[in-house]
Amino acid sequence: xxxxxxxxxxxxxxxxxxxxxxxxxxxxxxxxxxxxxxxxxxxxxxxxxxxxxxxxxxxxxxxxxxxxxxxxxxxxxxxxxxxxxxxxxxxxxxxxxxxxxxxxxxxxxxxxxxxxxxxxxxxxxxxxxxxxxxxxxxxxxxxxxxxxxxxxxxxxxxxxxxxxxxxxxxxxxxxxxxxxxxxxxxxxxxxxxxxxxxxxxxxxxxxxxxxxxxxxxxxxxxxxxxxxxxxxxxxxxxxxxxxxxxxxxxxxxxxxxxxxxxxxxxxxxxxxxxxxxxxxxxxxxxxxxxxxxxxxxxxxxxxxxxxxxxxxxxxxxxxxxxxxxxxxxxxxxxxxxxxxxxxxxxxxxxxxxxxxxxxxxxxxxxxxxxxxxxxxxxxxxxxxxxxxxxxxxxxxxxxxxxxxxxxxxxxxxxxxxxxxxxxxxxxxxxxxxxxxxxxxxxxxxxxxxxxxxxxxxxxx
Amino acid sequence: xxxxxxxxxxxxxxxxxxxxxxxxxxxxxxxxxxxxxxxxxxxxxxxxxxxxxxxxxxxxxxxxxxxxxxxxxxxxxxxxxxxxxxxxxxxxxxxxxxxxxxxxxxxxxxxxxxxxxxxxxxxxxxxxxxxxxxxxxxxxxxxxxxxxxxxxxxxxxxxxxxxxxxxxxxxxxxxxxxxxxxxxxxxxxxxxxxxxxxxxxxxxxxxxxxxxxxx
Numbered sequence: 001x002x003x004x005x006x007x008x009x010x011x012x013x014x015x016x017x018x019x020x021x022x023x024x025x026x027x028x029x030x031x032x033x034x035x036x037x038x039x040x041x042x043x044x045x046x047x048x049x050x051x052x053x054x055x056x057x058x059x060x061x062x063x064x065x066x067x068x069x070x071x072x073x074x075x076x077x078x079x080x081x082x083x084x085x086x087x088x089x090x091x092x093x094x095x096x097x098x099x100x101x102x103x104x105x106x107x108x109x110x111x112x113x114x115x116x117x118x119x120x121x122x123x124x125x126x127x128x129x130x131x132x133x134x135x136x137x138x139x140x141x142x143x144x145x146x147x148x149x150x151x152x153x154x155x156x157x158x159x160x161x162x163x164x165x166x167x168x169x170x171x172x173x174x175x176x177x178x179x180x181x182x183x184x185x186x187x188x189x190x191x192x193x194x195x196x197x198x199x200x201x202x203x204x205x206x207x208x209x210x211x212x213x214x215x216x217x218x219x220x221x222x223x224x225x226x227x228x229x230x231x232x233x234x235x236x237x238x239x240x241x242x243x244x245x246x247x248x249x250x251x252x253x254x255x256x257x258x259x260x261x262x263x264x265x266x267x268x269x270x271x272x273x274x275x276x277x278x279x280x281x282x283x284x285x286x287x288x289x290x291x292x293x294x295x296x297x298x299x300x301x302x303x304x305x306x307x308x309x310x311x312x313x314x315x316x317x318x319x320x321x322x323x324x325x326x327x328x329x330x331x332x333x334x335x336x337x338x339x340x341x342x343x344x345x346x347x348x349x350x351x352x353x354x355x356x357x358x359x360x361x362x363x364x365x366x367x368x369x370x371x372x373x374x375x376x377x378x379x380x381x382x383x384x385x386x387x388x389x390x391x392x393x394x395x396x397x398x399x400x401x402x403x404x405x406x407x408x409x410x411x412x413x414x415x416x417x418x419x420x421x422x423x424x425x426x427x428x429x430x431x432x433x434x435x436x437x438x439x440x441x442x443x444x445x446x447x448x449x450x451x452x453x454x455x456x457x458x459x460x
Numbered sequence: 461x462x463x464x465x466x467x468x469x470x471x472x473x474x475x476x477x478x479x480x481x482x483x484x485x486x487x488x489x490x491x492x493x494x495x496x497x498x499x500x501x502x503x504x505x506x507x508x509x510x511x512x513x514x515x516x517x518x519x520x521x522x523x524x525x526x527x528x529x530x531x532x533x534x535x536x537x538x539x540x541x542x543x544x545x546x547x548x549x550x551x552x553x554x555x556x557x558x559x560x561x562x563x564x565x566x567x568x569x570x571x572x573x574x575x576x577x578x579x580x581x582x583x584x585x586x587x588x589x590x591x592x593x594x595x596x597x598x599x600x601x602x603x604x605x606x607x608x609x610x611x612x613x614x615x616x617x618x619x620x621x622x623x624x625x626x627x628x629x630x631x632x633x634x635x636x637x638x639x640x641x642x643x644x645x646x647x648x649x650x651x652x653x654x655x656x657x658x659x660x661x662x663x664x665x666x667x668x669x670x671x672x673x674x675x
Contacts, residue, residue, distance in 0.1 A: 244537055248470050248473065248558070250559055251559035251560070254559060255480075255562060
């Protein structure tokens with residue numbers, strides 16, 4: 001991978017730093033040299049002054065005849081110390097130890113100059129009596145050679161500093177960038193479909209905040225993926241179950257048709273066989289109808305209205321009264337069921353009918369089925385209770401799954417599709433609630449659903 | 461010919477299997493769950509069990525442990541290879557997957573019964589005797605020479621007696637031809653059988669369907 005961002009940051013920081021470092025070093029050199037030079041000139045001025053004083057005193061003391069001799073002795077004496085002098089009397093040079101090529105400056109000026117690769121500080125002054133003009137020149141080459149040495153040291157230092165900086169900066173940046181490249185690797189993994197990897201959130205800086213946000217995103221994506229997978233799995237299982245569920249009726253229909261067509265059988269047997277065919281065809285029809293209803297409720301918007309609970313329950317119970325007289329099963333509505341709930345009347349009727357069907361099927365001869373409602377804290381509970389065969393906890397766990405039958409052969413002989421409770425659950429969900437059961441083997445079952453009293457419209 | 465126990469919790473399918481087995485001369489007993497089946501196995505010792513895998517009470521895989529040396533044919537809606545292997549490993553004699561055709565089940569029943577020698581290898585009706593082991597047919601004590609295909613056709617008709625077989629089905633069962641072949645082949649062989657064995661009244665032509673051997 002090209003680390004362009006890393007390279008850019010590294011190069012820019014390095015260049016910036018090197019420029020500042022070297023400019024500072026150069027500035028420091030120049031400043032140091034200049035201050036050294038001016039200090040040297042100051043000391044030259046002081047020295048020159050002292051020499052002038054001594055010369056004036058000696059000249060007055062010795063008289064004018066010894067002028068040139070005095071000049072020579074001064075010149076020789078100071079030449080040994082690297083100081084060169086030039087005397088001028090009445091505009092005429094009388095003595096000079098100053099090397100040729102050094103420019104003589106005007107009176108009362110200080111000048112630094114160069115001649116034959118040697119640097120001098122030159123000062124020209126006039127004695128107090130105005131008789132002599134004295135020029136003073138001091139060799140200050142040492143200053144320049146010192147400067148050269150210093151410059152070389154500074155350049156070496158600069159190179160050393162630059163190199164170590166370049167190396168240090170590289171590793172420091174690399175360390176700083178490590179979380180970023182880790183994050184990038186994690187992002188790459190996720191992009192490749194591995195939703196289980198997570199970024200390192202340690203550090204407490206902006207990158208760790210980014211990592212946290214990133215992990216949150218990955219969690220969310222993972223969650224949604226899992227939800228989608230779960231839905232897909234559920235759909236697939238439903239489809240598998242449906243295919244399996246259709247095999248039995250189809251086997252029966254095909255088998256009996258073959259039987260009627262081929263076997264030498266009586267009229268009664270023909271009627272019996274075609275009865276089985278019709279029954280299985282009806283079952284297939286019910287399955288398809290329930291699946292269509294289910295899809296319709298799932299996708300549709302249901303309209304909530306105020307429903308009188310007593311009316312709703314009595315309406316459902318009434319449909320069964322006649323049919324149940326022969327079976328010696330009693331159905332009744334609890335006397336304190338009166339009240340109101342909010343919901344879709346037709347769907348709730350369908351839900352209650354399904355629950356009542358199940359309750360009746362669970363009942364033995366002489367059983368009772370009770371439809372009722374309870375109210376508490378703005379919530380209504382509508383229930384269907386029977387004192388029938390009941391269910392085990394294991395059976396309760398699966399009861400809402402499509403095509404699950406607690407007692408397969410009995411349910412099928414009663415014409416059950418195995419989809420009733422799955423549809424009930426869809427209706428309950430459309431009302432923003434769910435279907436609950438409480439049951440004990442051999443004692444009976446209560447199926448109930450909680451409903452809100454207030455009017456509202458839930459868009460599914 | 462044999463006492464067969466049919467264990468299948470789907471009421472209609474159970475009844476259908478029994479009806480067809482009865483037509484071909486077997487005696488049938490139905491059981492709709494594992495417990496009921498176990499009782500019948502212990503009390504009546506059937507000669508063959510047709511066993512569904514998914515059963516209430518006891519599963520077919522559990523039930524086969526109690527079957528002892530009674531031959532078992534598994535019938536199940538599960539088409540998975542693993543189930544098939546498991547069934548056969550547990551000692552099942554054959555395995556058939558729903559939805560199946562009755563003739564297929566009948567053929568397997570007959571194969572299994574013959575393998576365990578519970579089915580009579582000699583079958584007689586009217587003045588005709590057939591030895592299935594020797595592929596030998598005689599009429600009034602006189603051997604009747606049949607071509608191999610004629611013999612196969614006769615055997616298939618007898619095993620599926622009282623059940624109509626289409627020409628296509630016969631082509632498939634006897635000639636192993638799995639397409640809408642020349643059904644005239646079937647007609648010619650039927651004619652030969654009728655003539656050689658005097659089966660004009662036994663082999664009945666069914667309009668638009670095929671043939672049925674009635675007994």
